Amino acid sequence: MSKFRTLVMYFVLVCVTLVLLFGVGRVERRLDNAVAEHHLRFTGQIKNAPPLVTFTTVALGSFRGLVADLLWLRAGSLQEKGSYFEMVQLARWITDLQPTFSGATAYLAWNMAYNISVTCSSFEDRWRWVNEGIKLIRDQAIEYNPEDPILYKELAWIFQHKLGNIMDDANLYYKNRLAILVTNVVGTNPDWEGMAAAPVGEREFMKVYPEDHRIWKAAQAAGYENYAMLYAAFKSTEPAALPQPFVNRLGDDEELVKKLRDYFHAEYLREKLKLDSKLIVEINKEYGDMDWRVPESQAIYWATMGIKRTPGHKDLSCDRIITQSLYEAFRSGRILMIDETAFETITLVPNIQLVDAVFDRYKEVQEIYEKDNNYSTFRSARINFIKEAISILWNYGSFSKSAEYYKKLQAEEPGSHKLPLEAFVMQQWAEEVRDASVKKASEIVSGLIMRSMFYLIYNDHDAAVANERMARYIYNKYQKEMGGEARTTLPPYNEMKKSMVETLSKTLNPVMAEILKQRVQEDQAAAPAVGPLKSDQ
Secondary structure, three states, X not given: OHHHHHHHHHHHHHHHHHHHHHHHHHHHHHHHHHHHHHOOOOOOOOOOOOHHHHHHHHHOOOHHHHHHHHHHHHHHHHHHHOOOOOHHHHHHHHHHHOOOOHHHHHHHHHHHHHHHHHHOOOHHHHHHHHHHHHHHHHHHHHHHOOOOHHHHHHHHHHHHHHHOOOOOOOHHHHHHHHHHHHHHXXXXXXXXXXXXXXXXXXXXXXXXXOOOOHHHHHHHHOOOOOHHHHHHHHHOOOOOOOOHHHHHHOOOOHHHHHHHHHHHHXXXXXXXXXXXHHHHHHHHHHHOOOOOOOHHHHHHHHHHHHHHHOOOOOOHHHHHHHHHXXXXXXXXXXXXXXXXXXXXXXXXXXXXXXXXXXXXXXXXXXHHHOOOOOOOHHHHHHHHHHHXXXXXXXXXXXXXXXXXXXXXXXXXXXXXXXXXXXXXXXXXXXXXXXXXXXXXXXHHHHHHHHHHHHHHHOOOHHHHXXXXXXXXXXXXXXXXXXXXOOOOOOOOHHHHHHHHHHHHHHHOOHXXXXXXXXXXXXXXXXXXXHOOOOOOO
């Protein structure tokens, strides 16, 4: 009898379960219809999802949440134990199971980039976790939710704060690795406008260069039978480049080679970093030519995407990220030197051509969010920016622009600044060296070195020595007081000077570059007789 009763109980339980599942299905359909009708959240087929994700969302239905909860519990347990090897895969599975739950993805990415990364002593391991956090949002979640502004904002924040800031001891390592990564994708001197004008995707490329086009005869002669093989060969080198045997068979048609190079760089940029060269050109035209190897540029890119995806194209968080990142790009947004063998070594200097864009941006966001407010935080930030801009512009030889911004400061704070411009700059330097950040110290030292180089070119040896001494004085003083930690130390002085000489040699005309080379050699020979100032003088 007991066995019969057990079977009956199981049968009843099965029946109840089936009835409940049927009821849940009916309720779920009604809820989905109501949500879709009132536009409460995204419903329907997920965009850009791979077949596996589409299958799981349909096959598992409401049970996807239960599976995702189990994965969350597993991830939490692993993190408590300090076992992180499965975390990346778990984060990807959770995102696949709940692809429209952007808050969960943002948290998982933040957790990897911030919480997990700092538990690693190795800078290489830290970078791996930070990069995995970036890729979770950029390469996966945004592909599923291209219209979700939250994801763009979170991604921009990681670039601005985690990579761009100096709070992490490994920040220079992050900046170096990002710079190398971008260089490997687009080369050392990318033509953004040429890349923006190139076809988009293989289908458009084949319309421009059909199978009977001569490039395919050259490709086959070089051993690349089709588009896939040629593209794979392009990506196989670092930096990425068209294979030389293929280029040789195209003859002297430099225009054709350039167009092909621009196309493949643009395509690789979209594939590897999800950046569209058309938007890069748009941002460059709006603010000025940016160095896209620095994290601030990419923070601006993703925050701009966030605003484009926000209803009304207005978002305070994204606008703050753009404004702050543009300011930081002005202060230290141009790379002089990276070192692929010592990833902690990178030399950053101001991108002074962005100065007007920063000023205009502060006024624009104040007009949008804090109009007619004399105590606006954007106005206060703008005044602080103007003070820094005056010193930086003077430091890098833009004296007329520095004077222009001194007049702006006097207009913003009438009666408060009566010193001559040069005296004001010297006063600012004294304050900045006393309490300098690594970026500010790098700006001052690099600017003085550059001015010294220009004085050498024009054979004003005394002025060159004076600027060189001041550069060494500020460098030594900063290193003594602030350079004791990895995240705040400056690169070796000789490397900073060498980088500046190399940069000027590339940007000056050949005659001036040769003069600089000769004068630097002469200056080095006379260096023992000159000697630097000591930090305690």
